[in-house]
Amino acid sequence: MGQLFLNKVQKFYGDYEVLKGVQLEVKNGEFVVFVGPSGCGKSTLLRMIAGLDATSAGDIVIDGIRVNDLPPVKRGIAMVFQSYALYPHMTVFENIAFPLRVERMEEEKLKAKVENAARILHLEQRLQQKPGMLSGGQRQRVAIGRAIVREPKIFLFDEPLSNLDAALRADMRIELAKLHRQLKATMIYVTHDQVEAMTMADRIVVLDSGDISQTGAPLELYHKPANQFVAGFIGNPKMNFLPVTCKGVGANGVEVDYQGQTAVLPVTPRDGIAGKALTLGIRPEHIQLGGGDIVFKVTPTVIERLGANTVAYASLNGESENFCAMLPGSVGIRADAPVATGINAADCHLFDEAGIAFERRVELTEIDMNVINPTAA
Amino acid sequence: MGQLFLNKVQKFYGDYEVLKGVQLEVKNGEFVVFVGPSGCGKSTLLRMIAGLDATSAGDIVIDGIRVNDLPPVKRGIAMVFQSYALYPHMTVFENIAFPLRVERMEEEKLKAKVENAARILHLEQRLQQKPGMLSGGQRQRVAIGRAIVREPKIFLFDEPLSNLDAALRADMRIELAKLHRQLKATMIYVTHDQVEAMTMADRIVVLDSGDISQTGAPLELYHKPANQFVAGFIGNPKMNFLPVTCKGVGANGVEVDYQGQTAVLPVTPRDGIAGKALTLGIRPEHIQLGGGDIVFKVTPTVIERLGANTVAYASLNGESENFCAMLPGSVGIRADAPVATGINAADCHLFDEAGIAFERRVELTEIDMNVINPTAA
Amino acid sequence: ADKEISWIYCGDTIDPVHTKYIKQWEEKNTGWKIAPEVVGWAQCQDKATTLAAAGTPVAMAYVGSRTLKEFAQNDLIVPVPMTDDEKKTYYPNIVDTVTFEGTQWGVPIAFSTKALYWNKDLFKQAGLDPEKPPKTWAEEIEMAKTIKEKTGIPGYGLPAKTFDNTMHQFMHWVYTNNGKVIDADGKVTLDSPEILAALKAYKDIVPYSEEGPTAYEQNEVRAIFLDGKVAMIQAGSGAADRLKATKISWGITTLPLGPDAKGPGTLLITDSLAIFKGSGVEDKATEFAKFITSPDVQSEYELQGGAGLTPLRPSSKVDEFVAKDPYWKPLIEGISYGGPEPLFTDYKGFQNSMIEMVQSVVTGKAEPEAALKKAAGEIEAFK
């Protein structure tokens, strides 16, 4: 119960095509996160699933029933808004009870349900307060409480944590994850914060201007991004991209040349790429001081010391801060003092001119297959 | 010239003492960040320095002159507001030019100055647009532009990045750091995001309900927090605290007992602590799987896989998620599957009952002294 | 420059006759100028009063004669005594309307009387002789009844809205029964058999009047009559003028008489020019007032027809006029036993009590005797 199928869903605003035929299947009980840059259509898609916005073309199917023309309540979904949309004039109790009042649930049952929800969300003490007196995190929980009392098949969240400060966000993230396990409901979660996406999702859907760019488990996206867009979007700090030339193709992968140094990257080769300009991708956390398959000198311009690790930014090829390395916390580098850095071929990603990734020969099992597909476990 | 001295600055709202005698000296050209939980008085202090709020008691001295009764413009201060406070009806050019128009600067000089500021901030293309058409980061830069044209001695920033999304925030952080180096002005920056504090500050001032809890370079606060409040506030995820008992004091430090295991922590001992209940602090990034001076089994309840690293949360002693470990990205742990974790005595912090830290015997020079006191370099 | 005589002139525009004679007078009296200010009927009286009360009176204003007593008592206007010769030129009783404490306080400039109009078609329809209008109240009530019962159309148009002419209309009944509200010595004689009879007649005729008399004032009732939806009304000359434009066949006669009547009567309403005290040009204003109301000017003004005015003075011209338009005759005949608007210091207070009295009888809230007693008691305070 809670299975969602989007079939070539399209959305037009006038002539402007916001969603270009989204095709997606969400399994029952799955936690799916939509990520993507601002304006890519995440909210629009979510609102269409909710039934708040009309679908221009395509089908939205929930549990086998096409729901395009059903109002939200008939779809068995509940939505938590970014702004929480709490009713300012009602107490927390009444806010949570609202969906039940709509159903005219009898008082006793209603009370039991609200109190149960409040217990799950640790809101027992707040039931008689108005939303105006609550902190951001508490409000957020009230909004969730309002969603869970209805026992919907599918929860929709639109950037629910973006109004919270970092500490609270971390706490709420954990609570949401636990809630998911507890309720076993299908959840669809929109965010543009990819840390949230990585930590919470069973599966991440990366949207790029109205299209699905890649779907997959968080670590699959991290380790095997299908294209340069996903590679750049997933991972923080952003992946570094270096222009390389393809020297040739061998059994061990593709040989590339970066400013005279060559390395063989363990990716599945394709035909006819010899001599072509390709893009090499390397995550900041895979850059090390000193040796590696490819080494180069950089002069960090900005150094951020976060305690646990140190992030160094440098200009490569004269462009502004396009190179970033994440190094251990106590690393001895200084701004404006050149250092030698290196990367290992095994950590590299390779993209063709169109930005399509060459499949990496990474054994995901090495990383712990159970984590990559936790639902399969 | 941009030296600031706060002498026993107090602020009352009615009977409520918001600031309890703040004593602080800011050197010329320093980048000082005020951090602290919400409501601790950061904004109030900043607004008092700016001259927006009156000072209840104490002196605010800028370059040797007591400015308590001077209006902001006479203090040589510029402020960037959290909400940017851009004038929505004026173009970017006019917004930046505003302070110069107030001074009735002649048109040509004004134009030159605005254009110069726009160049520094990469706003040349936007000068004729209205703020409503700009993205968050661009607006932020306009607000900074308005501050820099006046060439103030001191810049004040009140959570300037909190409205931006994570990616933009990272970019702006770098730009602000560069701007600081470029202008060499004194900057005072308020935030409750301690990542920002760590990465940007020459010196961090941790405020705790109206009092300064500790002042120091970012890594000093990270490695040698003066008390439990600072220890918990600096570092992300938060430091873990474990209740321990003092077994005795030796030459190598303090011997503590945690659930039957003992370890000698390399901290400067004090008299009469034997047998007392103390608190051991250990950062999540210093927890490792397997061995260590103290080892214990935990059952992770929530696991966040960020790609580069994995954060595991567990309940210790039955409390909710009070234990957090930051492990390598591809670590093989699973929720609800117990694992053995360990910590090294050298990484530990120790606090007495009042929360005051025992000084750690960490050689900060080992970590690169230049980084800890960059201005001294 | 020229000395000015300010004049509050009621209406929408200055009558061309007046314009003509103002010019004539100004030519004769060099150095003097008449400055008329045209103020709508609804407000002109109040405006003159406000100005006087505020201490900046106009020289001369067109006011209802009924307010003259109030003005005089409060020392706002100067008397404008008439010579006996002058008095004689007017129809009888007219001078009384501006007389108080033995002298005259204004110069009459407009005059109206009422007569009974009846709709011959409706009479015919009801089986009555269309050429025989009622002569007495009893006949009037009886005929109204017949018409109402036979045709379903109300027999009588009774205005009883909270409006000044509700009292006026009632005063017609008072004066057609030899009644008096206040006698020459200033004694209130409202509670008299004559007036009680009038009030009772009102009560009797209500069932045969239009639905909801308290919603209509005189002009509205007239409009209903013009529409053929009521058979009889009391109205002034204006109605005749308008009837000409309709298909109704109508007649006009003197107002029906009550049991105690001595002869045809009507309420004599005059408007006067009052000369305000303190304008500094009182004498010249008086002179002008007399000029502009002098027989020739006045008859030219009032005999234009259509305005609803009745001539103030008898003259050969009037006779000619009556001969031409015989409907004038009953309007003039009533003057002989007519009476003025009763002069009270607080005229409005008095009027309100009278309206209240009429309305309470018309709506059946009170019996005539009780209503009359109550009103008589109240108006004592307004003398």
Place this chain on the structure above:
Amino acid sequence: MSVQRSTVIFAWILLLPAVLYVLAIVAYPLVDTFILSFTDASLRKTTNWVGWINYEKIFNERFAEVIFRTFIWTFFSVALKMVIGTFGACMLNAAVPGRSLFRLLTMPPWIVPMAIGIFMWGWMYNGQFGMISGMLQRFGLADGPVAFLAYGNTAFWATIITDVWIGVPLVTIYFLAAIQSIPKDLYEAAWTDGAGRWYRFRRITLPLMVPAIITMSMLSLIATFNSFDIIWILTQGGPSGETTTMIIDTYQTAIGSKKYGEGAARAVLICIFLSLFCFAYFRVTRRLNPEKRA
């Protein structure tokens, strides 16, 4: 704190022109009226100090009735304005084609000179020739002319309706604005939970309009309490004084009967009543938003 003192001085400088203007034009006549209320001022040129007599005179039986009627009249008029205004605002808020035209069409009663609007209503109410009576007869709902202004209670309601009519456009527009400032996501949230239109109106729109309703009630209470032209033109307070409100009575006393002193006393009384309302209003709004403004 010098900073703050200069700010306060500046605030007063800003206020001064308006304050002085109103003081000069209104306060003087106001004080004059207040003084007048203790005299026997009339058309007579001399006036005497009479103390509280004018106030004592007010409280005869008749006036008690007038006060009572004024309150009832005001209550119904304001209540109807609020109800119709809310209704209108909701209707005009609905996303249907033509709504901006409809919004424009609500304005005329507000723009037309009040007297003219009232005359038009006078026409409507006319039993013989008016639209309402005519239509009622046409549709067989009445078997003869219905003279609305003829009877106490119909005239009472007729004047209220006209007053409502004049007040409704501003109330509607104001409420429309209030409705539009309610965040849209509240409705979406409620709708997601299955709340229908009516339910959403009852549980969200209405409660969130309360501040606007209170403000408008206050402003229209003042206007309605002082509403003069409507009753004066339609009924002059009749029939039998059944539409006489305090302001009508004040006018009749002061302007009609020229008893300026007594009239002034009545005016002062009206003022006292309204001040009490104002006071209550401030108390209520303070309770509604206890926190100072943002």
Place this chain on the structure above:
Amino acid sequence: MSNAAMIDRYRWWEIILIYCGIAMFLFFVLSPFVEGFLVSLKPLSQLFSSPYRFWPENGSFEAYRTMWISVPGFGRYIFNSFFISTVVTLIVLCLVIPAAYAFAKFEFRGMGILLGAFLTVNMFSGAVLLIPLFRLMRSMGVLNTYLAMIVPGVAFLIPSAIWLLRTYMIRIPQELNEAAYMDGASHFYTLRRVILPIAMPGIIVVAITTFIGAYAQQFIFALTFNSKTEYMPLPVGLFAYFGKQEVIWNELMAASFVGIAPAMVVIFFLQRYLVGGLTAGAVKQ
């Protein structure tokens, strides 16, 4: 498929209900105008005829022509109304903008009382204060000039204008003031360069309400304080269609429609701001 947000999508019967509701509402609002309009079309002689006929028999726009003849100054009256209202509006804005700003942005002792006092002024219909006002106007020597209507008109329109504008200005973020203050701008400079432009929608609302208040409603002052026909405003001009015996109803109504047309045009163009401006100001208070 329409693109309207789903929540605004109505079922057919809901649309019918909404239109019925709107029709009911507009019927209430407009029916007197319908009656008035029909009256203006009927020849005077036919005005009073029963049974009631909705459509006038041989109705015509004749009254719209003759009204100019019956009251030759009517155009002038409209002009006067426009002129007076414009001047009144300008003066009110000049006085009210600073005052509303002070009420909205500064906190000082006595503010509540003063605000209440302004509301109190709203309570007095000019009618009650007529005679003292007259004396005042006289001593100011402005009787029988445009000023006689402008001066008191302004006074009685100030209070509600302050209320409206204040609620609007409260919503302008305080940071803008502070930012300007930081940059050394004087209070006055801030008001002129920052607040004024931002408050424009609110100011337009106030301007419209003031204009209309002055345009159509300020009857009694004109009547009492001015005697010169050439200065009279529209409402007084309309009363020129009242004779002693009779009201020229059809021309009166025609004139009313002609008279309010200019104001309607103004509203037509500004109504967007009217609702929008109130929206921004309506939430609190």
